[in-house]
Amino acid sequence: MREYLMPSLGADMKDGRVVEWFVGPGDSVRRGDVVGVVDTAKGAIEMEIWEDATIEEIVAAPGTKVPVGEVLLRLGEPEGGAVEAAEAEPESPESLETPVEPASEVPPPRGPAEPQPPGPPASSAEEPISPAAPMPGLVRASPAARKRAHELGIDLAEVRGSGPDGAVVLEDVLAAGGPTPHITPLARRIAETHGLDLSSVKGTGPHGTITRDDVEPLVPEAAHRQEPEGRQRTMRDAIAAAMARSKREIPHYYLESIADMRRAEAWLAAENGTRPPETRILPVALLLKAVALSARDYPEVNGHWTEDGYRPASAVHVGLAVALRGGGLIAPALRDTDARPLDELSAAITDMVQRARAGRLRSSEMTDATLTVSSLGERGVETVIGVIYPPQVALVGFGRVVERPWAEDGLLGVRRTVSITLAGDHRVSDGHRGGLFLRRIAHLLAHPEEL
Amino acid sequence: MSQDDIRGTVLDVLRRVAPDVDVAGLDPAIDLREQADLDSVDILNLVVGLHQALGVDVPETDYDELTSVDRAVSYLASRINEQRG
Amino acid sequence: MSSAAGEGPVRTLTYREAVREALCEALREDDRVFLMGEDVGRYGGCYAVSKGMLEEFGEERIRDTPLSESAFVGAGIGAALGGMRPIVEVMTVNFSLLALDQIVNTAATLLHMSGGQFSVPLVVRMATGGGRQLAAQHSHSLEGWYAHIPGIKIVTPATLEDARGMLRTALEDPDPVLIFENVMLYNLEGTLAENAGAVPIEGARVLRSGEDVSLITYGGSLYKTLEAAEALQSEGVTADVIDLRSLRPLDDDTILASVRRTRRAVIVDEGWRTGSISAEIMARIGERLFWEMDAPIERVCSAEVPMPYARHLEEAALPSVPEIVAAAMRTQSRAG
Numbered sequence: 001m002r003e004y005l006m007p008s009l010g011a012d013m014k015d016g017r018v019v020e021w022f023v024g025p026g027d028s029v030r031r032g033d034v035v036g037v038v039d040t041a042k043g044a045i046e047m048e049i050w051e052d053a054t055i056e057e058i059v060a061a062p063g064t065k066v067p068v069g070e071v072l073l074r075l076g077e078p079e080g081g082a083v084e085a086a087e088a089e090p091e092s093p094e095s096l097e098t099p100v101e102p103a104s105e106v107p108p109p110r111g112p113a114e115p116q117p118p119g120p121p122a123s124s125a126e127e128p129i130s131p132a133a134p135m136p137g138l139v140r141a142s143p144a145a146r147k148r149a150h151e152l153g154i155d156l157a158e159v160r161g162s163g164p165d166g167a168v169v170l171e172d173v174l175a176a177g178g179p180t181p182h183i184t185p186l187a188r189r190i191a192e193t194h195g196l197d198l199s200s201v202k203g204t205g206p207h208g209t210i211t212r213d214d215v216e217p218l219v220p221e222a223a224h225r226q227e228p229e230g231r232q233r234t235m236r237d238a239i240a241a242a243m244a245r246s247k248r249e250i251p252h253y254y255l256e257s258i259a260d261m262r263r264a265e266a267w268l269a270a271e272n273g274t275r276p277p278e279t280r281i282l283p284v285a286l287l288l289k290a291v292a293l294s295a296r297d298y299p300e301v302n303g304h305w306t307e308d309g310y311r312p313a314s315a316v317h318v319g320l321a322v323a324l325r326g327g328g329l330i331a332p333a334l335r336d337t338d339a340r341p342l343d344e345l346s347a348a349i350t351d352m353v354q355r356a357r358a359g360r361l362r363s364s365e366m367t368d369a370t371l372t373v374s375s376l377g378e379r380g381v382e383t384v385i386g387v388i389y390p391p392q393v394a395l396v397g398f399g400r401v402v403e404r405p406w407a408e409d410g411l412l413g414v415r416r417t418v419s420i421t422l423a424g425d426h427r428v429s430d431g432h433r434g435g436l437f438l439r440r441i442a443h444l445l446a447h448p449e450e451l
Numbered sequence: 452m453s454q455d456d457i458r459g460t461v462l463d464v465l466r467r468v469a470p471d472v473d474v475a476g477l478d479p480a481i482d483l484r485e486q487a488d489l490d491s492v493d494i495l496n497l498v499v500g501l502h503q504a505l506g507v508d509v510p511e512t513d514y515d516e517l518t519s520v521d522r523a524v525s526y527l528a529s530r531i532n533e534q535r536g
Numbered sequence: 537m538s539s540a541a542g543e544g545p546v547r548t549l550t551y552r553e554a555v556r557e558a559l560c561e562a563l564r565e566d567d568r569v570f571l572m573g574e575d576v577g578r579y580g581g582c583y584a585v586s587k588g589m590l591e592e593f594g595e596e597r598i599r600d601t602p603l604s605e606s607a608f609v610g611a612g613i614g615a616a617l618g619g620m621r622p623i624v625e626v627m628t629v630n631f632s633l634l635a636l637d638q639i640v641n642t643a644a645t646l647l648h649m650s651g652g653q654f655s656v657p658l659v660v661r662m663a664t665g666g667g668r669q670l671a672a673q674h675s676h677s678l679e680g681w682y683a684h685i686p687g688i689k690i691v692t693p694a695t696l697e698d699a700r701g702m703l704r705t706a707l708e709d710p711d712p713v714l715i716f717e718n719v720m721l722y723n724l725e726g727t728l729a730e731n732a733g734a735v736p737i738e739g740a741r742v743l744r745s746g747e748d749v750s751l752i753t754y755g756g757s758l759y760k761t762l763e764a765a766e767a768l769q770s771e772g773v774t775a776d777v778i779d780l781r782s783l784r785p786l787d788d789d790t791i792l793a794s795v796r797r798t799r800r801a802v803i804v805d806e807g808w809r810t811g812s813i814s815a816e817i818m819a820r821i822g823e824r825l826f827w828e829m830d831a832p833i834e835r836v837c838s839a840e841v842p843m844p845y846a847r848h849l850e851e852a853a854l855p856s857v858p859e860i861v862a863a864a865m866r867t868q869s870r871a872g
Contacts, residue, residue, distance in 0.1 A: 142830040144799055164866055169830040170799060217467075272511050277498040280511070282491060325471055325488045350499075353492040358470045377490045534789055 004049060004073035006066045009040055009366040015067045016040045018060050022185035027055045028079040030209070034186045034362065035073070040238075046186075047363045052078035141168035148173045151204075182209040190215045212360075235328045246390050250305075251426040254385055255434050259442035261401050261416045267448035275343070283401075284320070284375050285346040289451045290444040291373050291396050292316045292338035298437040300429035301394035301422070302370045310393065310428045319369025319389065320349065322356045323376075330356050331389060333369035342451060368392075376400065386423040393425035394434075396441070418445075452531055457505070458524045464500035465520075469493055479520035507531060545730040552722040554699040555585050555661075559623065562707055563593050566621060569707060572599035572608055573625030582627050583663055583722050609635035609660065613643050616658040621707050626662040628670075629678045629716065643712040644687030655710040659703065665718040665756045665806055666854055672842035675850075677806040679716040679755070680813030683783035689713045690784040691737045692755040694721065696728045698781060701735030713737065718756030718806075740787035742794065746774030749864050750794040752817060753804035754780035757836075757855055761804050764860035771861075773868055783813050788820055795821055799830035800867035804855050809837035834863040 006016055016038040023035045034046040035055075053075035060072045139156040141149070145168045149156050156168055159176045163169035183191075183198060187210050191198050196218050203210035246252075264286055272280045295302040295316050303312035316338040319331035332352055334345065355361055372389045375398040384397030399419035406415035420441055424434045444450055458479075465483075466474045472487045483489050489497075497517060498509045507530045509517065516526035549557075562569045571586060571593075577600040580587030590598045601608040605626055612624040626632045632639070639660070647655045666675035683690045691706065691713060693699045699717070706713035743758075744765050753761040758779050765775040776794045780787065795801045801821055805814035818833045839853040 142799075143827045144830045147827045164831045164868070167831070269511060276508055277495065277502040280495060280498075282495055284491065325469075346495075350492050350496050354468065354496060379484060379490070 002051070002053065002075040003071045004035070004053075004075055006038070006060075006068050006070050006072055007047060007363050008068045009038075009045055009363055010368055013040055013068055015065050016045075017065045018062050018072065019044055020062055021058055022189045023055045023058075023073075025055055025057055027185060029053055029055065029185060030078075030182060033184045034212075038363075040366075044359065045361060045363050045366050047072075051075070054079060139168060140165060141173075142170065144170040145173045184209060184211050186212050187215045191218075194218075235324075235330070239329055242390060243387050246387050250388050250390065250393075252388060253424050253426050253431055253434070255422045255424070255431060255438055256383065257420050257435070257438040257442055258404065258417050259420055259445050260406065261418050261445060264445045264448045265401070265416060279343045279347070281342045281346045282349055284377075284398075285342050285349055286445065286448060286451060287375055287398050288318050288320065288334065288337055288349070288373055289340075289342060289345060290441045291371070292318050293444060293451070294437055294440040295371055296338055297440065298429075298433060300433060301424065301437055303393060303428075304368060304370070304391040305393055305425065305427065306391060313370035315370070317368070317370050319372040319392075320352070321372055321374040322353050324357055330361065331369060331372050332356055332361050332365040335364075371396070373398065383419045383421060385421055388423050388425055393428045395423045397421040397423065452505075452528075454524055454528055457527050457531070458520070460504050461501070461520060461523050461527070464497060464504055468496040468500055477520060479524075482518050483520070484518060501527065505531065507534070546727040547730060548725060548727050549696070550722065551696060551699050551717075551724040551726075552583065552585055554696045554728060555703070555717065555722075556587075556589070558700050558703040559586065560589065560592070562621075562623070562703060563589070563597060566707070568619065568621040569623065570597040570599065570615075570620065571623045571625060572601050572612065574601055574603060574608075574627050576600060576625050581625065583717075583719065585722070586625075605631050605634035606638055609638040610642070612658050612660070613638060613646075613656055616656045616712075617646070617654055621657055621659070623659045623661060623703070623707070626660060628674045628719075629662050629664040630673050630676055632660075632662050632678075639682070639688065639712070639714070640685055644685050647711065648687065656712050657707070657710050658712045659706045659715065660712070661703075661715045661717060663719045664716045665720060666838070666843045666850055667720045667756070669845060669847055669850060670719075670843075671845040675719075675843035677755075677838065679714075679783055680805065680807040680816075682714055683786075683813050683816070685784075687711065688784070689737060689782065690716070691782045692716045692718070692780065694718070694755050694758040694779055694781070696724070696726045697732060697735055700728060700732045702737050704734035705737045708734075709737065716755060720756045724759070738782050738785060738787065740778050740780045740782070740790040742776055742790065743779050744775065744777040746776050746798070748773045748775060748798055749800040749802060749867050750776040750778060750791070750798045751802050751804060751860065751864065752778045752780065752791060752794075754783065755806065757804045757806050760855060760857050761860055764804075764857045764864065767857065767861050768864055771865065773864060775864060786813075786817065786820070788824075791817065791821065792824055795825055796828055799828055800833075800864075802834040802836065802860065802863045802867065804836045804860055806838050806855060808840050809835055810840060812837060831867040834867055836860050836863050 009016070019037040019039050021036040023029060029035060029049050030052050031050055033049055035049045036047050037044050038047055054077060055073060056076045057074040059074060060066045066072060140161065141156045142163060146156065148170055149159070152173065154173055154176055159168045159172050161168035162172055182203070184205070187198070190196070190212060196215060198210060198215065201210055201214050201218070204214055205211040268281060268283060268286060275281070299312040302316055303310060315336055317333040317335050318337040319333045321329055321331045323329055334348055334352065337345065340348070352361075352365065369389070369392065372386075372392055372395045374384050374386050374395060376384055378400055380400050382399040382402055384399055386395035386397040388395045397420070401416055401418045403414050404417045406413050406417065420438055422434050422438050462474050465472070469487060469489060477483070477486060494514055494517065498514070502508050505527060507527055513526070517523045559571060563571070571589070575582050576586045577590040577595065577598045586598060609624055609626070612622040615622045626635065643656050643658055664679055665677050668675070679690055679692060682688065689706075689709065689711065691702055693702045693715065699721070702715060706715060744762060746765070749768075751761050751765060761777055765777050768775050776798060778790060778794055803814040803817050805812055807813060809815070814835045814837055818835065821829075821833055836855045836859045838855065841853060844850050844853055
């Protein structure tokens, strides 16, 4: 018997109160589905499940307070066990096993079959033009069909083609993707609450799964914005507790360094000039990546202070402090910040910030950040002197990019610069190493191509 | 596409980008960043949303054109005309 | 065949008459305009476009020239530089090759080589295309070649509105404009609004809307393509028919918007396939819409031979309605 336990959403979390379940006994869930909501000191967080399963029993009813690590749900085998296979689907699934298309489908090889009439030398372009025969084993499918099949996670070898020469075309894929898309429990709950028909909804999640993002736009406007009354209050209390603990327990020291942003900005402008909006890179992504890469070399700023002393983290998950409009603050983590390409990081930030503000963060994002960055953005102040978020041991602050007089090689000029500050935990690190850490960040910002 | 259609689209995209902002209550002539506390993440989301809804790719150098609803509408209208012409 | 845009009184006339009206109007309204070319005066133009104009406007403004394309196109460039608005008629596009140096090396380049000081407001009209049994030195479609050249505009009026309205706009353009009139269109009869006038010379036009395939064409092939679209409709296939109108600049937006919707394209071009404007259009669709296509792009072009004289061979060499229908059907999904 498998079990789903109360997740730990931060080192300081002792327990959580179950607010709501989106699943009931008999429901089937897939890895990554949101199954319910738990209220913690940090606010209400959506709980994701990390395996395919069928729900057998709800152990913790809504309203109960459950310690971290205690049982919430009992799970059974996933439906048919078929999902396992889908998960294990290799990158190029059909290529080896699928029989080659019947020979009759393949146009005859081009050759000088027809006698040419006498006259000027005819060009080979006179022969009827037809696309080359498909590679053996490769399914003949149009680009539009391939793209959509990839998005829907559909195996083209299993789709019957109705297009030219039996090619699979877009409509074939849409038809094949039709009948039984997986619907996440949350999406189903929203649909039920508002009486929505999901049969014509096109899923945009993995394997065509219908997710909340697909369903929410259908909900009548008036039904939105029913933020629970106490949410703001809970968050204020959580911030108060964490910040008071920080100032009570952590002997902060503060350092500041001014970095030249000329090259970073020029590099970013050039890079974004060639990109469509969807893949443009946010300035803050550059900052986060520079911090994350630097943190690899300075383990004393990347980790957690526990009862047993300092424990450096093995990966770099940078928490980004996101200010909520109208007050409040939340710092969800971007996992493996140092290892992700800038455009991917940027997309993750835009998505995460938007969800943080909509009160839709997921439990995986609330797992411990190892280091926090606070960037007050283009309308913020020039310098941020931060408060460390326990149990972390450092916070890096970025001010607004401003023009400052800049002396270099005996000459004075005006440069666009940014103030980088470090609030460090003196129990773990000292000013010298902290200064080197800041210098490394500034160096990376001056060499954006290394990011 | 009329100016009204463009305005409708801009407001829809804003609503999606910043669900926590009362879009209907915005003054179309006032800077969105000041008025609705939008930041660069929101602006990029807005640009992406407009790209998808209208097919207009707003380059970074033109982000300032989106700072108020009125300004965004007239800028997008001229860009749409340009693309047609 | 062509229909008048908008409402109001209309009249019936031929493509030839529409071109002549446009010429006469330009000559009447602007003293700087004159027409010159081989046989445009006393003979009335080899396709009878300028018949009667010598009598109305006199030898100063309707000028017969010696048989030297290089000389009279060059003279036109000089006149344009001198402040005139010359309309130079070249009897057929094949002969214009004798004036390539003037067109490509001089007319197209002077604005750039003078650092923007001298523009060349020259209009060159020429007949193009086959179908009249004029054989391999009078029947080719080389407008796609000219579309390769930056510095000139290439327009291909196919409708009465464009035959009537493009000349005026071309004359107002500060840069050289080459107008290609397909020889099979001169006798085309249709209705035109009484008040028809200048039309833009850039931008394609969608003459028929459908869902299943985009048929992209220009000039003399337009009517074959419209006929093919009609035939396709009875097969249950509806087509967009795009009249490009201008080959340089090409209206990418209109082409791409249509193909993005239909995901299938057939290009009909009376030029030869190799290195043609149809190849350029395919390339642009491929560059921009690769992931949105549902079938290989098809082309219907002229056979790659010098145009034959014999009628049945000439017909076989030119794009035909059945070929266009077949190409469009090849892009379609099979029933069931």
